[in-house]
Amino acid sequence: MRSAGRIIVVTVACTALFVAGAVWRGVTWSDVRHWGTPRNVIESGGETVRIPTAAGPDERLLPAVTSTTVGSYDFLFPDGGEGGGPVRYDPCRPLSYVISPAHMPEGFETIVKEAVASVQEATGLQFVYDGLTDETASFDRPLVQPRYGDRFAPIIIGFESEDQNPELAGTVTGLGGSSAVPGAYGDSRYLRAGVVIIDWEDVARIEDGGGGDALARAVVEHELGHVVGLAHVGDKDELMHESNLRLLHWGPGDLAGLALAGSGGCEAR
Numbered sequence: 001m002r003s004a005g006r007i008i009v010v011t012v013a014c015t016a017l018f019v020a021g022a023v024w025r026g027v028t029w030s031d032v033r034h035w036g037t038p039r040n041v042i043e044s045g046g047e048t049v050r051i052p053t054a055a056g057p058d059e060r061l062l063p064a065v066t067s068t069t070v071g072s073y074d075f076l077f078p079d080g081g082e083g084g085g086p087v088r089y090d091p092c093r094p095l096s097y098v099i100s101p102a103h104m105p106e107g108f109e110t111i112v113k114e115a116v117a118s119v120q121e122a123t124g125l126q127f128v129y130d131g132l133t134d135e136t137a138s139f140d141r142p143l144v145q146p147r148y149g150d151r152f153a154p155i156i157i158g159f160e161s162e163d164q165n166p167e168l169a170g171t172v173t174g175l176g177g178s179s180a181v182p183g184a185y186g187d188s189r190y191l192r193a194g195v196v197i198i199d200w201e202d203v204a205r206i207e208d209g210g211g212g213d214a215l216a217r218a219v220v221e222h223e224l225g226h227v228v229g230l231a232h233v234g235d236k237d238e239l240m241h242e243s244n245l246r247l248l249h250w251g252p253g254d255l256a257g258l259a260l261a262g263s264g265g266c267e268a269r
């Protein structure tokens with residue numbers, strides 16, 4: 001079984017959109033605070049949209065995790081994040097996630113929730129389940145979508161076969177990643193709108209082959225590891241190794257990496 005991480009890079013363009021007063025929905029308090037500075041924009045769904053501004057208090061929602069374990073970990077985007085560190089999710093805002101239920105194996109909603117809980121505990125990032133969605137999981141998804149309102153699209157978890165998605169061919173069990181997107185203002189980037197696509201045929205084989213729910217959950221955890229910014233490592237005792245047939249739990253390096261993945265700075269409002 002092999003999993004492939006996907007890296008999506010969204011380039012920033014600080015165009016004159018703000019000055020031209022072209023689109024988006026009025027002026028926010030954040031715009032007032034940053035008056036005279038154009039808000040960053042992205043291309044999303046074929047349109048240029050201004051990046052949603054951060055909302056809520058500038059405090060972590062959950063305490064940062066201090067890892068005591070030592071081992072291999074790596075980041076998909078080692079720099080360019082808040083304070084010059086890795087590009088990470090903003091720990092001051094909840095990470096919403098949704099499930100696209102087409103082809104979801106029986107009982108898998110529970111497995112997804114358990115995997116998410118494991119990542120929340122290891123990162124100190126707060127996840128919030130927003131239910132089922134009619135969106136199809138895709139790495140080409142628009143990052144801002146009317147169905148989700150004036151915010152980045154939530155993390156989406158979906159299920160495809162290798163016939164539906166050639167990137168799942170062979171032993172690839174899943175794909176995971178997030179977009180590295182600039183904040184509303186400035187140069188720091190944050191992870192947004194993560195995507196996990198699970199090969200439901202491979203997962204069925206794993207479960208039938210005796211791996212059970214525990215190994216299927218480890219597959220989802222690995223992909224969520226990519227979503228929060230972790231890359232593959234060469235150490236086979238880590239869940240973030242590209243291939244796993246036996247590990248059911250995070251390794252020592254995974255836990256160290258996940259703690260760091262959840263320790264990014266908060267985007268200033």
Ligand SMILES: [Zn+2]
Pocket residue numbers: 003004005222223226232241242
């Ligand atoms: Zn992977």
